Amino acid sequence: MDKIVIENFSLEYSDGTESLREINLRIPANQLTVLFGPAGGGKSTLLRSINRLNDLADVKVTQGKILLDGVNVLDKKLDTNNLRRKVGMVFARPVVLPFSIRRNLTYGFELAGIRDAALIEESVERSLGQAALWEEVKDRLDDPATALSGGQQQRLCLARSLIQQPDVILLDEPTSGLDPISTLKVENSLQELKKDYTIVLVPHSVQQAARIADLAAFFLQGELIEVGIGAELFTKPTKSRTQRYIEGRYG
Amino acid sequence: MKLSSKQRMLVQNLAFAAMSLIASLTVIFIVLIVVYIVSMGAGAISFEFIFSMPYDGMRSGGILPAIIGTFYLTLGTAALAVPLGLGAAIFLSEYAPDNQMTRIIRIAITNLSGIPSVVYGLFGLGLFVLFLQLGTSILAASMTLAIMTLPVIISTAEEALRTVPQSFRVVSISLGGTRWQTIRKIVLPEAMPGILTGVILGLERAAGETAPIMFTGAAFFLPQLPTSLTDATMALPYHLFVISTQVPGMPIQIQFGTALVLLVFVLGMNLIASIIRSRARAKRQW
Amino acid sequence: MDTHLIPGPKKRNAKAAFSQVVETLISAVIKAMGYSAVVFVIMIFYFLMSEGLAAVGEVPLNVLFSARWYPIEGYYGILPLISGSLLVTIGATLFAVPIGLATAIFVAEIAPRWMREIFKPVIEILAGLPSVVLGFIGIIALAPQLRQLFNLPTGLTALAGSILLGIIAIPTIVSIAEDALDGVPRSYRDAALAIGATKWQTIWRVTLPAARSGVLTAVMLGIGRAIGETMTVMMVTGNAPIVATGLGAIFMPTRTMTATIAAEMGEVANGSVHYHVLFLIGIILFLISLAVNIIASAMVFRVKKRAERILS
Numbered sequence: 129m130d131k132i133v134i135e136n137f138s139l140e141y142s143d144g145t146e147s148l149r150e151i152n153l154r155i156p157a158n159q160l161t162v163l164f165g166p167a168g169g170g171k172s173t174l175l176r177s178i179n180r181l182n183d184l185a186d187v188k189v190t191q192g193k194i195l196l197d198g199v200n201v202l203d204k205k206l207d208t209n210n211l212r213r214k215v216g217m218v219f220a221r222p223v224v225l226p227f228s229i230r231r232n233l234t235y236g237f238e239l240a241g242i243r244d245a246a247l248i249e250e251s252v253e254r255s256l257g258q259a260a261l262w263e264e265v266k267d268r269l270d271d272p273a274t275a276l277s278g279g280q281q282q283r284l285c286l287a288r289s290l291i292q293q294p295d296v297i298l299l300d301e302p303t304s305g306l307d308p309i310s311t312l313k314v315e316n317s318l319q320e321l322k323k324d325y326t327i328v329l330v331p332h333s334v335q336q337a338a339r340i341a342d343l344a345a346f347f348l349q350g351e352l353i354e355v356g357i358g359a360e361l362f363t364k365p366t367k368s369r370t371q372r373y374i375e376g377r378y379g
Numbered sequence: 380m381k382l383s384s385k386q387r388m389l390v391q392n393l394a395f396a397a398m399s400l401i402a403s404l405t406v407i408f409i410v411l412i413v414v415y416i417v418s419m420g421a422g423a424i425s426f427e428f429i430f431s432m433p434y435d436g437m438r439s440g441g442i443l444p445a446i447i448g449t450f451y452l453t454l455g456t457a458a459l460a461v462p463l464g465l466g467a468a469i470f471l472s473e474y475a476p477d478n479q480m481t482r483i484i485r486i487a488i489t490n491l492s493g494i495p496s497v498v499y500g501l502f503g504l505g506l507f508v509l510f511l512q513l514g515t516s517i518l519a520a521s522m523t524l525a526i527m528t529l530p531v532i533i534s535t536a537e538e539a540l541r542t543v544p545q546s547f548r549v550v551s552i553s554l555g556g557t558r559w560q561t562i563r564k565i566v567l568p569e570a571m572p573g574i575l576t577g578v579i580l581g582l583e584r585a586a587g588e589t590a591p592i593m594f595t596g597a598a599f600f601l602p603q604l605p606t607s608l609t610d611a612t613m614a615l616p617y618h619l620f621v622i623s624t625q626v627p628g629m630p631i632q633i634q635f636g637t638a639l640v641l642l643v644f645v646l647g648m649n650l651i652a653s654i655i656r657s658r659a660r661a662k663r664q665w
Numbered sequence: 666m667d668t669h670l671i672p673g674p675k676k677r678n679a680k681a682a683f684s685q686v687v688e689t690l691i692s693a694v695i696k697a698m699g700y701s702a703v704v705f706v707i708m709i710f711y712f713l714m715s716e717g718l719a720a721v722g723e724v725p726l727n728v729l730f731s732a733r734w735y736p737i738e739g740y741y742g743i744l745p746l747i748s749g750s751l752l753v754t755i756g757a758t759l760f761a762v763p764i765g766l767a768t769a770i771f772v773a774e775i776a777p778r779w780m781r782e783i784f785k786p787v788i789e790i791l792a793g794l795p796s797v798v799l800g801f802i803g804i805i806a807l808a809p810q811l812r813q814l815f816n817l818p819t820g821l822t823a824l825a826g827s828i829l830l831g832i833i834a835i836p837t838i839v840s841i842a843e844d845a846l847d848g849v850p851r852s853y854r855d856a857a858l859a860i861g862a863t864k865w866q867t868i869w870r871v872t873l874p875a876a877r878s879g880v881l882t883a884v885m886l887g888i889g890r891a892i893g894e895t896m897t898v899m900m901v902t903g904n905a906p907i908v909a910t911g912l913g914a915i916f917m918p919t920r921t922m923t924a925t926i927a928a929e930m931g932e933v934a935n936g937s938v939h940y941h942v943l944f945l946i947g948i949i950l951f952l953i954s955l956a957v958n959i960i961a962s963a964m965v966f967r968v969k970k971r972a973e974r975i976l977s
Contacts, residue, residue, distance in 0.1 A: 181553055207681065213555040223546040226569055238564070239556040241680065288554070391865035395775055401764055402771035405835065406784050409791045412802060463698055470699025474692065487702040489962055493886070493954040494709065495893025497923045501930070501947040505712040509935060526705050533702065557684065559691045580793075587795025590895040590923070594930050616797040616896075623801045624900055634805075638798050649793045653786060 131157035131296060131326040132178060137192030139173060139182070147173050147187060149350045156343060160318060160327045162358070164337040165347035165373065171330045174347075175298045178328065179215040180208045196296070213240060216289030220301040220332075222281035224273035229265055232273045232284060236292045251291050259287035260317045279310025286317065296326045304332040315340055334374055338362040346370045413646075416638050423636025437600060437622060438630060442637055444604055448517075448612035449586055449644065451605065452596070455521025456528055456585045461578055463525070464532030468574075471533070472540035473562055492530035496590040499527045503595035518608040520596025524585040531584060535577020539570040572659030579652040587645045589616040599625075615641040713951055717944030724942060734906035734920070736929065736939045743946060745906040749823070749919040752909045753898055756827025757834055757891040762884055764831070765838030769883070772839065773846035774868050792836035800900030803829045808901060815916055821903035823919040829897045834887035841886060845879020846872060878964045885964070889957035892923075893950065899924035922946045 132155040139148040148170040155161045163171040176182045178194055180201060193200045201211055213236065225232050233252050242248070252269070256262035261283040265276070273284060282302060289297055299318075303311040318327055318340065331337040337344055341358030346365075354367045365371045382390065431441035467484075475481040503523030513519040543566050551561040567574075589597070597617040605612040619637045622629045721729070724741045731742030772784050807828065808820030815824075849872050857867040873880070903918025906925070926943050933939045 179553060181549065184549065184552060209555045209557055210681075212553055217553045219546070219550070219553075221546070223544075223550045225547060225550060225565060235551070235564075236554040239551070239554060239560050241684075285550075292555070387863050387866065391863045394865045394869075398767045398771040398775055401767040402776070402784065405764060405768050406787045408832075409787050412794070412799075413790065415802070415806070416798070463701055466695050466698025467701055470695045474695060475699060484699060484703055486959075486962070487706045489958050490706055490955055491702055493889050493893070493958040495895065495923055495950050495954060497893070497895040497926050498709070498713070498947045498950050498954075501716075501926060501944060502709045502712050504930065505716050505944070506708065510712075526709075529702065529705070557688050559688050583793050587793070587797070589795070589797045590927050593927060616795050619795075619801055620797050620896060620900065623804055631805075634801065638801050641795060641798060645793055645795060646790060649790065 129157050130154040131197065132328070133193075133195040134174075135193045135195065137174075137177070137194060138190045139170075139177065139187055140190055142186040142188060147350055148177075151192070151352050153345055153352060153355060155326065155328060157326045158322055158324070159342040160322050160329060160340055161343040161345065162329050162331050162337045162341040163345050163347055164331055164334065164341075165353075168349070169347035170350045171347050172300050175217075175300055175328060175330055177202075178296070178298060179212050179217055180206070181212075181217065183208065209239075213292050214294050215296045215298060216292070216294040218282070218285050218289050218297065218299045218302045220304050222278060222285050222305070224276070224281050224284055227273060228270045229273045229276070229284060230269040233288050233291050236288065240292070251293075255287040255291040256284075258290050258317060258321060259283040260313050261287055277310075279306050279313070282306055282310065283314060283317070286314065290321070290325075294325065296328065297321070299327065299329040301330050301332040303336065311336075334362075334376070346373065348373070413642070416635065416642055420632075420635035420637075420639030420642075423632040424639065428633075428636055429640070432602070433600070437626060438628065438633070442615070442618060442633075442640065444601055444613040445615045445618040445637070446640060446644075447604055448597075449615040449641075451517050451612060452520055452524060452592065452614055453582055453586045455517055455608070456524040457578070457582055459521060459525035460528045460532055460581065460585075464529050464578075464581070465536055465574065467529070467533045468536035468540055469562060469567075472537045473558065473566065488530045488533055491526070492534070494527075496527060496588055499523050499591040500594050502526075503591060508595055514609060515594065515596050515598070515611045516609045517596055517605060517612050520592040520612075520614075523591045523595045524588060527588070527591055528581040528585045531581035532578055535580065536570070536574045539573025539577060540566060542573065543569045572655050576652045576656045579648050579655070583645050583648040583652070586648065587616055587641065589614075589620055592617060615644060710951065713944055713948045717941060717946075717948045720938065720941035720945040723938045729942075729945075732908045734925070736933075736942070739938075741938070741942045743922075743942075743949075745908045746920055746922045746925050746946065747949075748909045749902070749906065750892060750921040750923070752823050752914055752919055753826040753830055753902065753921055754888060754891045756823060756915060757830035758884075758888055760827060760831030761834040761838060761887055761891070765835045765883070765887060766842055766880065768835070769839045769842035769846060769880075770868060770873070773843045774872060775864075788836050788839050791832070792840070796833060796894055796896040797900070799829050799833060800897040803897065803901035817916055819903055819918065821901055822917055823902055823909070823915045826898045826902040826919070826921070827915065829901055830891040830894055833894055833897060834891045837890045838883045838887040841883035842876070842880045845876040845883065848879065849875045882961045882964050885957055885961035889954055889961070892953055892957070895923040895927050899927050904928060922950055926950075 134151050134153040137148060137151040138146070140146045151174065163174060165171060173182065173187065176185070177189070178196070178201065189202055194202055196215070225235060227235065230252060233255060234248050237248055253262060256265060261280060264280060273281065276284060282305070286302070303314050306314065318329070321327060329340070331340070338358070343355065344358045344361045345355045346353045346361070348369055354361065354365060354370045356365070361370070362374060365374060428441045429446065430443055432443055433440040471481070471484065475484070500523065503519055507513045507519035507522050508515055547565050547569070548561050551565050556564070592614055596611055597614045598611040599621055601611065601613055615637065619634070619641055622637060623634050729741055729743060731740070732744045733740040733742040734745050768788070772781055776784060803825055804821070808825050810820065811817065811822065811825055812820035853871050853875055854867050857871040858864070862870065898921045902920065902924065904920050904924065905918035906920040907917065909919065926946055929939070930943050933943065
């Protein structure tokens with residue numbers, strides 16, 4: 129079943145340069161889809177269009193739809209705050225808010241006006257567990273989040289995006305600043321998480337893409353070149369441009 | 380002109396010596412002014428001087444009404460200028476699109492900050508005292524000082540808001556926060572020390588000003604303390620002006636004592652601002 | 666979790682609707698506050714004009730632009746006041762610019778860190794000193810010294826005003842010029858040092874020219890600060906409205922536009938000719954400060970444009 133359907137989607141910067149051109153992509157539920165390709169290809173922009181974070185940026189959608197469970201998220205009347213609760217996001221740099229570990233997690237509830245203490249307590253433990261961080265921080269939830277290491281911070285950000293039980297998680301190069309061990313921990317968490325969530329990830333390398341992708345989409349200069357089942361795409365790409373990129377000839 | 384390396388070093392040494400001499404003299408001079416006022420004024424300071432009313436044509440007694448008056452005016456200015464200035468700063472930093480209208484606002488703020496203080500006095504007289512018929516009063520003077528202080532508060536508060544990392548805003552929005560929630564829960568608390576510093580520096584200026592209050596609320600001499608916002612009031616800077624130029628036979632010690640109290644008032648605010656700033660820097664997590 | 670992404674009008678829950686209203690309301694209030702500065706500038710200009718323009722009709726122009734200011738007998742010549750402001754401001758500029766720039770260069774480029782940490786707050790103290798305190802010092806300490814030094818009938822002269830105004834302008838010049846010097850990219854200096862320039866040559870030939878527009882802005886705003894200053898000049902310049910005709914004027918009492926307003930506004934009847942003329946002087950001061958600020962910010966603006974061109 130397709131969780132997200134992107135139809136004929138185009139987007140440009142306010143100065144008129146095109147960023148994404150006629151993208152068509154079906155993102156299946158409960159799988160890990162990677163969007164990969166050289167920098168500037170429009171992967172992050174596409175990611176940020178799904179939760180409408182591009183509303184903050186200087187971009188304009190020129191055509192197309194992004195359907196989430198059949199609802200066009202680009203609809204002007206859409207409650208974007210609600211959308212963003214349904215679609216969690218993790219960024220390239222771990223951005224912990226200048227709060228305690230606990231408040232970083234519960235901040236989403238705070239915004240939504242949810243005060244159910246039992247639910248919050250339970251969600252904190254669950255989300256930290258899902259991000260493989262519970263054991264490391266359970267005794268110091270009230271410490272400032274900045275006291276954590278970079279890898280821990282990024283897992284905290286993952287937990288934070290999970291705490292309101294979204295349907296979809298978007299990850300924009302979530303491991304780009306992490307050491308190999310932390311990277312592995314995050315990747316393992318994601319393999320567990322896809323049972324419950326639909327995951328869309330922009331990897332920081334082809335290797336990572338090949339390692340974790342169920343479905344892989346190759347982007348080049350604002351165009352979607354090729355989509356394929358992870359393992360197949362990386363061993364037998366059908367398009368020459370995809371092949372050249374995978375073989376490391378550019379980007 | 381080719382200089383040998385020795386000559387070039389000589390030029391450098393001379394230039395550096397001149398610069399450091401000028402800079403040091405400037406700083407020493409400032410310290411000397413402060414020391415001079417403190418040493419000359421300290422003798423005048425007593426419980427009576429701070430806490431009693433003046434008498435004998437202000438040549439004896441204390442300066443309580445002037446101290447209280449300046450305190451009221453500073454509070455009044457804060458009450459009016461802080462919410463307005465903060466709101467304007469939030470607008471500029473968080474809401475304003477980058478367009479012609481925003482540029483006009485910025486030009487207006489720059490111009491407000493450049494208008495001579497005495498012109499604010501004229502404006503306050505024309506608008507608040509006469510047109511709105513508030514009379515020479517604490518209210519009229521506070522309003523005048525508030526408008527004068529506004530540009531300082533807006534610019535410093537905006538700067539403080541802008542130093543909060545953009546990524547905090549993006550994360551908050553991505554978690555389903557509205558713009559105002561993001562401002563209230565993250566941006567404002569993080570910018571608060573910087574905002575406070577700016578507010579205090581703005582108020583410090585207001586507390587020391589004379590020209591804007593001369594025709595809007597300051598009184599030469601009042602036998603009692605002001606009891607309402609519509610009363611005129613004595614104020615430290617105006618009082619110092621009065622006793623150093625308008626009252627013949629004024630004991631020099633009272634003049635220095637008044638100058639010292641004003642100095643302590645103003646520099647005390649400066650000190651508080653510095654403490655807030657350095658504490659916040661030490662505590663800041665980003 | 667129940668999430669209707671696009672709630673219909675009936676489905677929309679009350680809480681979301683309420684927070685939407687709050688959000689809209691707050692945005693509107695903040696926007697209104699944002700425009701307050703524009704409103705105030707317009708109001709100030711309007712009130713000055715409405716009170717001051719009448720003077721042009723009441724006082725013949727040849728009287729207005731004459732050399733005699735003696736309001737009690739109906740002489741409203743503003744030339745001595747303009748010349749007084751100019752004289753004192755020029756004196757202050759000559760005094761403050763070299764000292765201010767030297768201090769800024771020292772603090773930004775030469776001083777070791779610990780010295781900077783001391784100098785900057787001390788200069789900030791000067792910026793915070795009320796002008797009335799400086800005026801008081803001027804009367805008590807500076808004027809008697811000047812009288813003795815130059816053997817004058819009184820020390821309360823344009824010179825005393827110039828010196829004190831210079832002192833007032835110094836912190837403005839220092840802080841803006843220092844910012845400008847600080848803003849010069851590290852790489853400029855490194856490049857100059859790498860080709861064998863001395864530290865001083867780097868400052869003089871590279872850093873200072875690169876910061877030129879900011880330094881000019883500093884000077885402009887310093888001058889603006891001096892022209893608008895009121896209490897200090899009123900207290901120390903001796904308050905004599907005489908047109909300056911030669912260099913000797915610096916040793917004589919004078920009277921600025923600001924001091925005239927401050928000294929006389931308290932005594933005039935509202936709506937009288939004298940009252941209107943004082944507002945007219947206010948208009949002149951307002952326009953001068955407008956011009957100074959526009960020039961200063963135009964310089965900053967141009968620099969930014971050039972930087973953008975280089976980047977793109």
